Amino acid sequence: MNVVRGQRSGTSTTVHDDEMQHSDNFVHSSSNVRWLQSPDFGYYKGGGGQGTRVYRNSQRSDSGGSEVFDESMMLGALGQRINRDGQVSPNELSPGLLDLHSFDTELLSEMEAPSTFNALSMDQFARGTSFGDPETYFGYGKQSGRARELPDINVMKSSTTDKDKPNNVAKIKVVVRKRPLNKKELTKNEEDIIQTQSNYLAVHETKLKVDLTEYVEKHEFVFDAVLNEEVSNDEVYQETVEPIVPIIFQQTKATCFAYGQTGSGKTYTMKPLPLKASRDILRLMNHTYRNQGFQLFVSFFEIYGGKLFDLLNERKKLFMREDGKKQVCIVGLDEYRVSDVETIKELIEKGNATRSTGTTGANEESSRSHAILQLAIKRSVIGNNSKPPKPVGKLSFIDLAGSERGADTTDNDKQTRTEGAEINKSLLALKECIRALDNDQNHIPFRGSKLTEVLRDSFVGNSRTVMISCISPSSGSSEHTLNTLRYADRVKSLSKGGISKKDVLSSTLNLKESTSMALAATSTIEDDVGETWDENKDDDDEEYYEEAKPTWQKSNKNDMYSYSNSENNLKKSNGQMKLKELPPKSDARVANSDTDLDALLKEEEDLVNAHRRQVEEMMDIVREEMNLLVVADQPGNQLDDYITKLNAILSQKAAGIVQLQNRLAQFQRRLKEHNVLISSSR
Numbered sequence: 001m002n003v004v005r006g007q008r009s010g011t012s013t014t015v016h017d018d019e020m021q022h023s024d025n026f027v028h029s030s031s032n033v034r035w036l037q038s039p040d041f042g043y044y045k046g047g048g049g050q051g052t053r054v055y056r057n058s059q060r061s062d063s064g065g066s067e068v069f070d071e072s073m074m075l076g077a078l079g080q081r082i083n084r085d086g087q088v089s090p091n092e093l094s095p096g097l098l099d100l101h102s103f104d105t106e107l108l109s110e111m112e113a114p115s116t117f118n119a120l121s122m123d124q125f126a127r128g129t130s131f132g133d134p135e136t137y138f139g140y141g142k143q144s145g146r147a148r149e150l151p152d153i154n155v156m157k158s159s160t161t162d163k164d165k166p167n168n169v170a171k172i173k174v175v176v177r178k179r180p181l182n183k184k185e186l187t188k189n190e191e192d193i194i195q196t197q198s199n200y201l202a203v204h205e206t207k208l209k210v211d212l213t214e215y216v217e218k219h220e221f222v223f224d225a226v227l228n229e230e231v232s233n234d235e236v237y238q239e240t241v242e243p244i245v246p247i248i249f250q251q252t253k254a255t256c257f258a259y260g261q262t263g264s265g266k267t268y269t270m271k272p273l274p275l276k277a278s279r280d281i282l283r284l285m286n287h288t289y290r291n292q293g294f295q296l297f298v299s300f301f302e303i304y305g306g307k308l309f310d311l312l313n314e315r316k317k318l319f320m321r322e323d324g325k326k327q328v329c330i331v332g333l334d335e336y337r338v339s340d341v342e343t344i345k346e347l348i349e350k351g352n353a354t355r356s357t358g359t360t361g362a363n364e365e366s367s368r369s370h371a372i373l374q375l376a377i378k379r380s381v382i383g384n385n386s387k388p389p390k391p392v393g394k395l396s397f398i399d400l401a402g403s404e405r406g407a408d409t410t411d412n413d414k415q416t417r418t419e420g421a422e423i424n425k426s427l428l429a430l431k432e433c434i435r436a437l438d439n440d441q442n443h444i445p446f447r448g449s450k451l452t453e454v455l456r457d458s459f460v461g462n463s464r465t466v467m468i469s470c471i472s473p474s475s476g477s478s479e480h481t482l483n484t485l486r487y488a489d490r491v492k493s494l495s496k497g498g499i500s501k502k503d504v505l506s507s508t509l510n511l512k513e514s515t516s517m518a519l520a521a522t523s524t525i526e527d528d529v530g531e532t533w534d535e536n537k538d539d540d541d542e543e544y545y546e547e548a549k550p551t552w553q554k555s556n557k558n559d560m561y562s563y564s565n566s567e568n569n570l571k572k573s574n575g576q577m578k579l580k581e582l583p584p585k586s587d588a589r590v591a592n593s594d595t596d597l598d599a600l601l602k603e604e605e606d607l608v609n610a611h612r613r614q615v616e617e618m619m620d621i622v623r624e625e626m627n628l629l630v631v632a633d634q635p636g637n638q639l640d641d642y643i644t645k646l647n648a649i650l651s652q653k654a655a656g657i658v659q660l661q662n663r664l665a666q667f668q669r670r671l672k673e674h675n676v677l678i679s680s681s682r
């Protein structure tokens with residue numbers, strides 16, 4: 001019997017070991033995590049006992065010799081510039097403005113692309129799920145070193161054209177990658193608490209009962225793919241990016257990003273991917289699409305503290321601009337036309353060396369910025385070099401900054417906290433956007449962060465997203481790991497099917513209750529707003545924005561958000577309530593009522609989203625407060641200062657919730673009026 005057979009992708013359950021039905025395939029201990037130490041157990045890798053295991057890190061050969069890109073070169077490259085003489089020739093540079101949005105208006109007519117999907121489908125049984133394959137399967141017997149037998153597929157191996165195949169590629173694919181235990185974790189005798197099997201993953205969290213006896217809580221998840229510590233970067237590429245490379249030639253914009261706590265392996269995972277993808281793109285251009293006018297362009301920039309910097313031009317500050325058509329442009333971003341792998345490699349290394357890094361307790365070279373590397377495919381008209389090439393598709397790689405929390409930092413200073421707040425904000429915004437997109441919601445909350453604003457064009461239209469959740473296996477990281485997995489799980493599961501209107505209504509009804517609870521929770525906090533949580537206002541925004549009023553708008557420097565459009569809608573809708581004065585034509589009434597109802601439902605949905613955001617932010621704050629207790633014992637921490645700031649934020653959040661409550665009350669009044677109107681028109 002298989003414990004998790006039949007679980008659908010994106011579901012998770014929490015099972016206490018004592019309640020668990022034991023599987024033929026998985027080994028469980030009833031009371032603690034020692035099961036992981038059995039040398040016989042398939043999940044326990046590496047020789048020696050606790051503390052003697054060698055962290056194998058970059059010794060693994062990923063490429064089987066033919067790899068041009070030497071990953072070990074890249075390891076530890078953060079903060080070190082790798083000088084190469086081969087500079088990019090100036091005429092390969094297309095300077096100026098990268099029109100991130102032009103794809104929507106300038107797309108080429110659809111063309112066929114070779115597909116790897118035939119090759120993929122052949123291997124789906126062996127690999128577990130693939131894009132678009134919601135079914136899970138489980139192999140029998142113990143897990144081998146690799147998470148699964150990944151086939152040696154290559155973008156050129158299958159040249160079969162199948163126009164329909166790309167449509168089978170799921171909009172979102174969520175993959176989890178577990179890294180090996182590192183030296184630090186081994187020294188601290190931390191255990192590997194992550195069990196993986198095919199696309200199934202379990203976290204064995206040790207907890208304490210009230211009587212201080214230990215027990216193990218098992219949290220189970222199923223994702224599109226789970227890659228264990230034995231899986232190489234080549235295999236990660238095959239599982240994640242390789243399948244989407246061909247569809248970039250078919251007007252698709254794809255985004256691949258890594259998410260996870262600091263030190264969990266995001267950079268390690270993301271760094272090799274763009275080069276591998278470029279190699280495949282160039283192969284397609286030089287063979288299948290030979291002499292068809294396709295060109296490859298590379299740009300690389302970072303978002304740090306809400307500001308943009310060009311990583312290929314000495315961190316030159318960039319400005320984002322949005323025109324009347326809501327097209328996002330990054331003014332001043334250097335975009336390089338490339339035609340060989342060596343040049344791309346140099347550019348990537350240059351960008352990585354320029355990236356902002358810092359030290360956190362969990363990672364000595366922690367990425368403090370979101371780095372975005374874009375491979376854009378354009379096409380020029382053969383024989384007409386005067387016209388600029390037209391965008392065809394784009395592949396964006398995002399190495400997200402590590403989610404940072406008070407307890408992780410050895411240097412709990414203002415800057416680190418500011419970075420952490422900014423990072424958390426963008427991660428929340430990213431999740432909201434992905435969910436909204438997959439639910440085909442009209443309103444995509446791009447404005448939640450600079451990251452999502454910049455990525456906006458990659459999410460609209462024909463888009464694909466691959467999220468790689470990176471996790472540490474160690475018992476000491478169980479809380480972070482569970483947070484990462486829950487984030488991934490929510491992205492996956494909540495993105496399916498959308499929220500029914502009925503569900504939205506019931507959520508709204510619960511809203512009042514939960515806001516009251518949240519208010520009660522914050523009511524004891526002093527009303528001292530004091531110094532704010534150093535949310536730096538980005539002056540550039542005002543200067544460069546030309547668009548209509550944003551949906552989400554900072555109302556002041558205190559990192560509060562108000563829903564300006566909603567207020568406008570409200571006025572408009574109130575105007576519509578004058579419907580009562582219209583001639584009593586029931587059809588007109590009903591039609592107008594429908595419009596009104598749509599507006600109401602839209603606003604209601606926005607309210608729920610706003611509320612969810614408030615609650616999530618509150619949760620972050622509560623977690624921060626919990627961390628205060630942990631850091632309290634450490635000397636040198638400015639706890640008073642920290643607590644004052646937390647109190648200030650909590651006060652602001654409480655005010656935000658009051659604002660929401662007022663809007664909810666207004667909304668409910670209008671809903672009542674609307675219902676009266678509907679019943680009178682019947």
Ligand SMILES: Nc1ncnc2c1ncn2[C@@H]1O[C@H](COP(=O)(O)OP(=O)(O)OP(=O)(O)O)[C@@H](O)[C@H]1O
Pocket residue numbers: 056057058075178179180182229260261262263264265266267268269360363365366367368400401402403470
């Ligand atoms: N799968 C893996 N196999 C071997 N070593 C790994 C793996 N994943 C990560 N590492 C190592 O762990 C360390 C931390 O990884 P990395 O810098 O990629 O973390 P990160 O998630 O990007 O952290 P941050 O968010 O702080 O930048 C590095 O030394 C890296 O080489």
